[in-house]
Amino acid sequence: MNVKNFKPMLLPNELTGVIPNWDERIKTPAEWLYSHKLDGGRVELYANGTVKGRSLKEIPSVHIQAMAKDIMLILQLPEEHVIEAEFYSPDMNFAEIMHFFRSEDVTSDKSVAKYKKLWEKTLGDPKKGWEFQGRDWKWCTTWHASLKFFAFSFIDLTKPDQIFKERYLTLRGLTQFYEREIHGYNTELVCISQETFSELDELFQAYDQAVISGAEGLVVTHKDTLYKLGRYTLNANTIFKIKDDAHEWDGQIIGVEEGTVAREGAEKTINELGRSKTSQLQEDRVSSGMAKGFKVRLDDGQELTVSLNGYNHEDRILLLTEESNYIGKWIRFKGMHPVKEGGLPRHAIYSRGNIRDEK
Numbered sequence: 001m002n003v004k005n006f007k008p009m010l011l012p013n014e015l016t017g018v019i020p021n022w023d024e025r026i027k028t029p030a031e032w033l034y035s036h037k038l039d040g041g042r043v044e045l046y047a048n049g050t051v052k053g054r055s056l057k058e059i060p061s062v063h064i065q066a067m068a069k070d071i072m073l074i075l076q077l078p079e080e081h082v083i084e085a086e087f088y089s090p091d092m093n094f095a096e097i098m099h100f101f102r103s104e105d106v107t108s109d110k111s112v113a114k115y116k117k118l119w120e121k122t123l124g125d126p127k128k129g130w131e132f133q134g135r136d137w138k139w140c141t142t143w144h145a146s147l148k149f150f151a152f153s154f155i156d157l158t159k160p161d162q163i164f165k166e167r168y169l170t171l172r173g174l175t176q177f178y179e180r181e182i183h184g185y186n187t188e189l190v191c192i193s194q195e196t197f198s199e200l201d202e203l204f205q206a207y208d209q210a211v212i213s214g215a216e217g218l219v220v221t222h223k224d225t226l227y228k229l230g231r232y233t234l235n236a237n238t239i240f241k242i243k244d245d246a247h248e249w250d251g252q253i254i255g256v257e258e259g260t261v262a263r264e265g266a267e268k269t270i271n272e273l274g275r276s277k278t279s280q281l282q283e284d285r286v287s288s289g290m291a292k293g294f295k296v297r298l299d300d301g302q303e304l305t306v307s308l309n310g311y312n313h314e315d316r317i318l319l320l321t322e323e324s325n326y327i328g329k330w331i332r333f334k335g336m337h338p339v340k341e342g343g344l345p346r347h348a349i350y351s352r353g354n355i356r357d358e359k
Helices: 062-075 094-102 109-122 164-181 200-212 313-321
Strands: 032-037 041-046 081-088 148-156 189-191 217-222 239-242 248-262 268-270 276-278 285-297 303-309 330-336 346-351
Touching: 032 164, 032 200, 032 239, 041 062, 041 094, 041 148, 062 148, 062 164, 081 094, 148 164, 164 189, 200 217, 248 303, 248 313, 285 313, 285 330, 303 330
Parallel strands: 148 189, 303 346
Antiparallel strands: 032 217, 041 081, 081 148, 217 239, 248 285, 248 330, 268 276, 285 303, 330 346
C-alpha cells in the first residue's frame, strides 16, 4: 500500500453512559494486551520526518517537527513505515499539553510578549482569563523536556496482514534502538508498554492504577488484530477503550448560543428565599452579545446547550464572533444522568480547555 493512501486507525466509540459487558467481550484474557491510554495529541510519524495529526494535517509546532526529524534521522525507516504516538507529558494536564501541541513556537519573541502581557494583566488569575493555573508566563514560553512521543503503534504498509503483537514487538525494538543510539538521555521517543493479563480482575486493577498515575484509562487490544485504515467498530470486538464515562458525554459543536439579559424595565419578583428574580419570559429578554454555551449534538442525534465554565466576558464575546472556528469540533462535558433512559444529560457544563478536532 502506498503511504499516500494511509489513514490512521481510530478506536471504536463506546455508547455514552453504558457500562460494557467485559466478560462477554473478553472471553479469553490471555489473547489480549492492554496499555495506558494517554490524553495528549495524536501524531503520525512518517519515515521522511514529517509529523501529522490524526486528521493528517501537519503539526504546526516547530519543536515537534524538529523532534520527528531527529528521530527519523536516527531510525532511517523505509518510506512505507509509520509510527503512531501520543504527544504527551506526565507532568501536564490536557490543556497544557495542547498549548505546546498547537502553538507554532512557544519560545518565539512574539509568544513571550503575548504571554508576559497576559500574565501582567491577569496576575495569573483564571477568573481574569489566565488559562494555566499555577503556571507563569515563563513556563508557557519554555519547551519542556517532559514533552515526548509516547509510541503505541507501528505500521509497515507493505505487510497489511501483520498482527498487532508482531507490530508491537517491532515498535519496541525500534524505540530501544533509538534509546541506545542517543544513550537514553532525554529520550524523545518512548514505547508505551503492552501488558498481558490472565484474569479480568487484573485488567480492572490495572485500570485503577492507570488512572491514579494520570492516564485517561486503558486500551485493550486482541493480539491478532490487523491494522485498520479508519475507525474500528464495537462489533469487530478486537480493540476497546476502558474509561470512566459514567458522568461525561461527547458532543459535536453545531453552534454557539447567545445568552440574554433582562430588558430595562422588565418585571422583577421575589422568590421563596427572598431573592430578587428577573423575568425569564421571552418578551422580557434581550440579547447579551455574549455566548451562553455551545449547542452540541450527541451520538444519538439529540441536541442540547452546554453551559460554559472558565470563560470571562471577553471570552464569551469572542466565542460569538468566532463561531465558525468551533463548528464541527468536539467537546467532552460533564452533567447529571438523564431523568429517564435515553434522555438528555442534566445541568450540562463544559470546562474550558479540551476542544478537539475529532471525537
